[in-house]
Every structure is written in C-alpha cells, then in structure tokens.
Amino acid sequence: MTTPSTASLWRNHILPFTLLVTLLGVATVIGDYLLHRLDLVWVGRYLGIPGTLLIIGSLIYSLRKRKYITSGNVKSWLSMHEIGTWLGSLMVLIHAGIHFNAILPWLATIAMGINVISGMVGKMLLGRSREHVQSQRGHYQLRGLSKAEVEQAVFWESVTFAAMARWRKVHIPIFIAFAVLALGHIISIFLFWGWQ
C-alpha cells in the first residue's frame, strides 16, 4: 500500500518524467516513419541543424541563471530551456534516424539522450525542491516581501537546494561530453561535406 507522499511523488514527478521520455521516443519513431513514408528522408539530414540551434539557444537559461545576462525572467528562461532542449533533441534524434553509419555521431546521440534524461531528472528534482521550499513561503511573506519577490525567492532557493547542487555535478559533465562529441561531429561535417 502506498503512502500519500509516495503517491504524490509518483503522480507529480515520476509519471510526468516517464511520460516526457516516452513521448520523446514515440515522437522520434513517428517523425522518422513519416519522413520515410512521405519520401522526405532528405529533410532528416538537415534537421540536425535547427535541432542543434535550439539546444544552443536554450543554453541562454544557464547564462541567465549564472547571471552572465540579467534580462528576462529566469523562470521563463527555464521553461524555454526545457522546451528548447526537448524539441531540439527530438529533431536531432530524427536526424540520427535508424541509420548507423559512424561511431562519433552515435556517441554524441547517446550522450545527448543521457543528457536529456538527466535534464528531466533535474526537472523532477527541481519540482521536489520547490515543494520543500514552498513550505518556507510563509516565512518570506512574513518578512513583508511582495508576491513577485516571494516567487523569485522561492525559485532561487529551489534551484540551489542541496539535491539540485548534487544533480548539477552529474548533469554538467554529461553535457560537456555531449557538447564535445557533438562538436566533433559538426566539425567533421564542415570538414568533409560539400556545402555547394
């Protein structure tokens, strides 16, 4: 028999996480199938470009979080990061397709897959952290902060929560491995491809 907190963990975190990962897999298979069915396989070759640009664009959140840039709401940037990386990964997965040609791009794809799953784990942990920090909300309100200021304070506390900090120690190296492998693939394409 599950306790209420276990049920809530399953409903609020594990189920959405599982759904997002499954949806990514299903969308990849459907996208690949449609491109083959509609005789548009060549489109898949170029989907890697917008996919990579989306992933790179979504890194603005990391810059905002580390305060290299100061404009924009950090929560909105996080949403953009989540959506951008999910969509970008989908495009790159369709681009990778089922065609096994060279090892390096496949290593990059695997690293990206692990990175996406790690990112979703981070999203799940962030949700858990927020729940914990929400309990501190009353404390901020008592200090006389406005509603928007309370929201910001809760957000920053949740992203710096200990579990998040530990997760980041795993997520960042995975991302670096993915970035270097992807860069290797991109350089090899620039080096050998005829861009006429």
Add this chain to the structure above:
Amino acid sequence: MSKTLKFVLAANLIVLAILTFVYPHLMVGPGKLIPGHSQLETDCFACHAPFLGTTTERCMTCHKLEEIGKLTTLGQPIKKPLTNTPFHQKLLKQDCLACHSDHAGVKRFRIEGRFNHSLLQADARKECQSCHKSPKDSLHEEITGNCTQCHTQEKWLPATFDHDKYFVLDRDHNVKCATCHERNDYSRYTCYGCHEHTLEKIRREHIEEGIRDFKNCVECHRSADEHDIRMPGRGREREKGHRRDRDDD
C-alpha cells in the same frame, strides 16, 4: 566539478579524438565506400577537399572524361560496361555528385537507377537505345527508335500513348504495328497496308457519299465502327443519321 572527474572526462575525450584521426572511416565516415574505392577508406582527403567536400575536379584527376565507360582508372578496358555506349562524354556539364555517391550512408538518400536525362546533350537525349534495351515483348520487338512518342524521359511508365485516342484497335485491327506504321514511323500511318482497304475501293465508297477529301482516314474514323464517324464541322450525330439513311437506301 571535481578534479578527478575533469581528468576522466578529458582523458576520454582525448582518446576519442585520437581514435577519430586513426580510424576516420569508422568514427566519422558515413558508411562503407563503394567496392571500387575501398582502398581509399582511410584516406578521406583523397576525395574530400577540406571544407569544400568532394569536387568534380578531384574525381576527374583519376577518372578522365574521355575514358569513362571505356577504360578503368588503371587504363584497362572495362570488361562489362553498364551501358553499350559511353555517355559521360555527352553530358551537358560534368557534375559527378549529381548522380554518384560513394558512401553507403549517403547513397541511402539517393534513388538508385534514376538518371536525369536533361543532363544529356540534346542529340544524345534522342539516342535512348544507346543505353536502354528494348523490352522483349511483341509490341516493342517490332519498334526501333522513337521511344519518346510513348514514353517520357522522367518515367518509363506510365506510357503516355493511348492508341484508342487515335484509332481503336479492335479484333479486325489487331495487326502488326508496321502494317499501318511503315518503317516504324509512328508519326505517319496508312490504312492501305492490308487487303481489306484498297485505295480504289475507299475512293469509290467516299465519292458515292460525296466526300472528296479522304486522305486522313482517322480524322473521321476513330474506330472500325461504321456508326462512329466524326466529320469535322458536321458533328457525330448528324453523320450517324446520314450513315443510317444510306443503309436504309
């Protein structure tokens, strides 16, 4: 990130970089090369110019235009050429990659065996049988040349020619093509190729009807059906009635 983790990460990535340079065909090559180029597998820059890809000029350093389809790159005669006549010399311009791809992963994106005939010089475009064999069926066995009257250069099928639009070939007209189309010239026909229709007989029948211009038979007769006669400017129904009047006489 801890120093140990940084070291492990960097070491792995360096190993991968070294492997890429030692085994480029496995690490970055998009699939196996065609058998003829298999000895170039680890020498990417034999065909690829950095940041420019493969260029026609590079291909032609080994594949001399005048020798393509005749001699191998080693100067030996090709034992089993794919076409009867070498045609690369008759291309409008030399663009090897328009048709050829050497890596298995790239070839997958191409539709094998589809050749864009517009790449050929105008004269070569008419010489279908230099490259293509005529099908071995009773119809095509009788035909030489003039393929474009029925087939397009984009697709062999569907054949665009519908003989019924010109004349219905019923059981009385199920004859060899050359009976009507002499010398396999399908731009012309004659109805006097068989014993049934003689010029004298046809002339007599038409003069009786008051018809003096009867050179182009199919202009009025689109089938052997004597009730299906279409005279330009007089209409089909009227002609049918006219014919029926004659039959009643």
